[in-house]
Amino acid sequence: MENLAFNNLIFCVLFLGQATLISFYYSRRIVTRMERILEDYPPSEYPKLYPRPIQRYEKSHRNFRLLNNAIFATGLILTAVFLVVPRSGEWDHAYSTWYFLLQISPVALLDFRAMKEFRLMRETNRNKKRKADLHPRSLFDFLTPLAFGVSIATYIGFIALILYVRQFNFPWFGGYLNIVGITALNLFLAIFIYRRVYGKKIDPYQAHEDRMVQTTTIVNSLVSVSVAATLFIAVEIILAAFEMRHLKPATQCVYHLLIATLCLRVYLPKKRDFEVYRQDLVPR
Amino acid sequence: MEIVIDMEDSAPLFAQLINQIKEAVMKGNVHPGDALPPIRQLANDLELNNKTVAKAYRLLERDSIIQTRGYRGTFVHPDAKDNCDFDLNALVSERLSETIKQLRESGATDSEIRIAFGEIMKTRNL
Numbered sequence: 001m002e003n004l005a006f007n008n009l010i011f012c013v014l015f016l017g018q019a020t021l022i023s024f025y026y027s028r029r030i031v032t033r034m035e036r037i038l039e040d041y042p043p044s045e046y047p048k049l050y051p052r053p054i055q056r057y058e059k060s061h062r063n064f065r066l067l068n069n070a071i072f073a074t075g076l077i078l079t080a081v082f083l084v085v086p087r088s089g090e091w092d093h094a095y096s097t098w099y100f101l102l103q104i105s106p107v108a109l110l111d112f113r114a115m116k117e118f119r120l121m122r123e124t125n126r127n128k129k130r131k132a133d134l135h136p137r138s139l140f141d142f143l144t145p146l147a148f149g150v151s152i153a154t155y156i157g158f159i160a161l162i163l164y165v166r167q168f169n170f171p172w173f174g175g176y177l178n179i180v181g182i183t184a185l186n187l188f189l190a191i192f193i194y195r196r197v198y199g200k201k202i203d204p205y206q207a208h209e210d211r212m213v214q215t216t217t218i219v220n221s222l223v224s225v226s227v228a229a230t231l232f233i234a235v236e237i238i239l240a241a242f243e244m245r246h247l248k249p250a251t252q253c254v255y256h257l258l259i260a261t262l263c264l265r266v267y268l269p270k271k272r273d274f275e276v277y278r279q280d281l282v283p284r
Numbered sequence: 285m286e287i288v289i290d291m292e293d294s295a296p297l298f299a300q301l302i303n304q305i306k307e308a309v310m311k312g313n314v315h316p317g318d319a320l321p322p323i324r325q326l327a328n329d330l331e332l333n334n335k336t337v338a339k340a341y342r343l344l345e346r347d348s349i350i351q352t353r354g355y356r357g358t359f360v361h362p363d364a365k366d367n368c369d370f371d372l373n374a375l376v377s378e379r380l381s382e383t384i385k386q387l388r389e390s391g392a393t394d395s396e397i398r399i400a401f402g403e404i405m406k407t408r409n410l
């Protein structure tokens with residue numbers, strides 16, 4: 001009984017951490033950054049950055065903040081409920097996952113809107129001069145061989161773990177399905193990385209250096225996500241094998257915190273050249 | 285090294301690309317043996333059709349300014365700098381002018397030359 005209360009306390013602390021980090025800390029930082037951009041680079045001077053009327057951006061920032069505040073409040077309420085209401089803890093990992101999906105939905109919406117913005121930017125781009133670097137890009141321009149090696153080693157280690165666990169015939173064990181799932185995830189991430197490295201320029205005005213920095217951040221984030229997801233599934237299997245499933249909700253929360261930290265840093269670049277969005281000088 | 289393509293320029297896009305790469309070779313911005321971007325990357329960066337870049341690369345390879353080494357990619361030819369001076373268009377014009385001059389001297393009319401030229405081009409499917 002005491003052990004159950006302790007596990008619940010750990011879960012509540014981590015769940016609160018998940019709510020605070022994603023829906024309070026990161027969301028505030030993203031909103032502050034968006035507002036600062038709007039303030040420091042106004043549409044009058046940087047019209048190329050705003051293909052839509054300014055009111056739409058202000059509304060979008062307001063909605064993003066409100067949505068995150070509501071999700072954060074939900075997180076606080078849920079934490080209080082988890083603390084007070086006695087439960088078996090069997091479904092806690094599912095609550096954490098559903099809440100995580102809710103938490104990332106505003107960012108997904110923001111991303112969806114950004115894609116539409118970039119499409120509009122490309123359509124309204126009147127610059128007839130197109131530039132390219134006469135240098136071939138490769139994955140290792142953005143990723144260190146060590147990071148690549150770590151991701152490959154993690155994947156191979158995961159396969160070895162599955163093959164090892166499989167011989168014990170655990171009734172709960174999914175077997176090769178785990179390998180299929182992780183391979184599918186890695187393939188999806190690899191396609192995404194390929195498109196980022198060799199694909200079309202999403203922002204038509206973006207400076208070359210900014211594009212390189214952004215691609216480096218995204219590639220590293222995605223490789224880290226691949227490693228984190230593989231390790232997470234491996235930890236889950238090990239916990240189940242050692243009859244420590246009561247730790248599953250806590251590891252789930254830690255995993256969500258890790259994934260959020262790895263992914264949301266993409267939205268907070270340190271430096272960006274905004275001069276490319278300035279109004280073109282009209283020759284007299 | 286950056287290349288710039290002007291969509292409003294009267295010169296065809298593939299020709300602009302060829303000239304820019306030749307210029308880069310002549311100025312020493314790219315050196316023999318240097319790797320060039322794959323067709324898809326360059327086409328995506330310049331927002332051009334893959335076929336346009338492929339055509340430019342094919343003509344540059346024909347003139348021995350670049351060379352393709354299978355799956356390893358495309359590289360600047362070892363003799364690229366010397367070959368940049370060579371103008372194939374000028375050579376074709378010169379040879380054709382000489383031939384037309386000889387045919388005129390032997391009594392062939394311009395329309396006969398034109399018809400014969402057209403038929404030869406057609407039958408050889410060039």
